[in-house]
Amino acid sequence: MPKQSYRIVALPGDGIGPEVLASALLVLNSVRELFKVDFEVEDIPCGGHYYAEHETEWPEGSFEKCEAADAILLGAVGHEVNGRPVFTKPGKPYPEPQLAGFAQVIGNRKKLDLYANVRPVKLYPGVKHKIHGKLVQVWDPEKVDYVVIRENTEDAYTGEIETIEDGRITPIRITRGATERVVRYAFNLARRRNKQNKVTCVDKSNIVGAHRFFREVFREVGEKEFPDLTLDYAYVDAFCQWQIRSPEWFDVVVGPNLVGDIVSDNGATTAGGLGLAVGGNIGDHHAMFEPIHGSAPKHAGKDKANPMAAILAMQMMLDWLGERYTDDRLIRAAVAVESSVAEVLKEGKTLTYDLVGDEHASKCSDVGAAVQSKLKLT
Ligand code: IPM
């Protein structure tokens, strides 16, 4: 049932996070007016800069607010002091140091059980790529359209560290439960997309025993429960080059956490770069949406970063909320926001430096306003 008002927690975080999120929230304001749907947005300060000042990654009670929200929108985390990333101090709050901002990204993914990280690799018409410093069109938009599903709670991301005499060990943990649900998510998505009806399992199972288990579970679930789909297999190293050379081979791709982290950035190369790459962290009861670029400290505060990924993250949030609460207004709004983004990209007049070069670059806030101005009630 549609809700009267949706509670959104905004986590701007560090670096360019606040700027790009502001553009996404600007577009959300227009959604509110045009589609007559209400959102209560609460901003929570957090991340590495917050830690550097307060020795805690966010104010007390913030996780509970995330838990109570209908959806979370994250900017980016990762702060630098004197050119070095801020890590938490031992014991505050983790036994071993972690990247400050861990609570927002890894903590929320794990504690809210956001087990599938959904990262579309989709090239919009008109988008150029910076290759050898020149802007060129390399890939065909009709041939770059697949979705990476990244397992989001384990693999090398458990946060565990063991210090040994001459180094450190971080475990790679793959469990049946976490693998079954994420591969099911991927198989169901392939059915819903109904394009190639194919799911590619990407891993390093030729050498990493835990990944071999991931692949076995993928095969088991696929053969038993999804006989209508084609099961496809790739080792991550080879997959990285196929992503660049022949992205049209892929429809839905699923892999362990670290593999998914890497191949989603690599895939972004063929879809306009990280300025356009978006991720939805999805669980059965909660979800968090984010641009997958980092906090880019060197660009922070300059109003130059590309806000498109943050806007598309907000768009994915509308779609997810619309499905979850069978709210047609939100589903239509999601379609409308994507169309506005596509229009601004195609026109090519108001885009940031990464897509048009420094000479023709518009500001981050201007791109947000351009997307907002194109938004239409549908
Ligand atoms: C991502 C990021 C994070 C990750 C970092 C910031 C911990 O790279 O969302 O892809 O590795 O998952």
Ligand code: MN
């Ligand atoms: Mn990443």
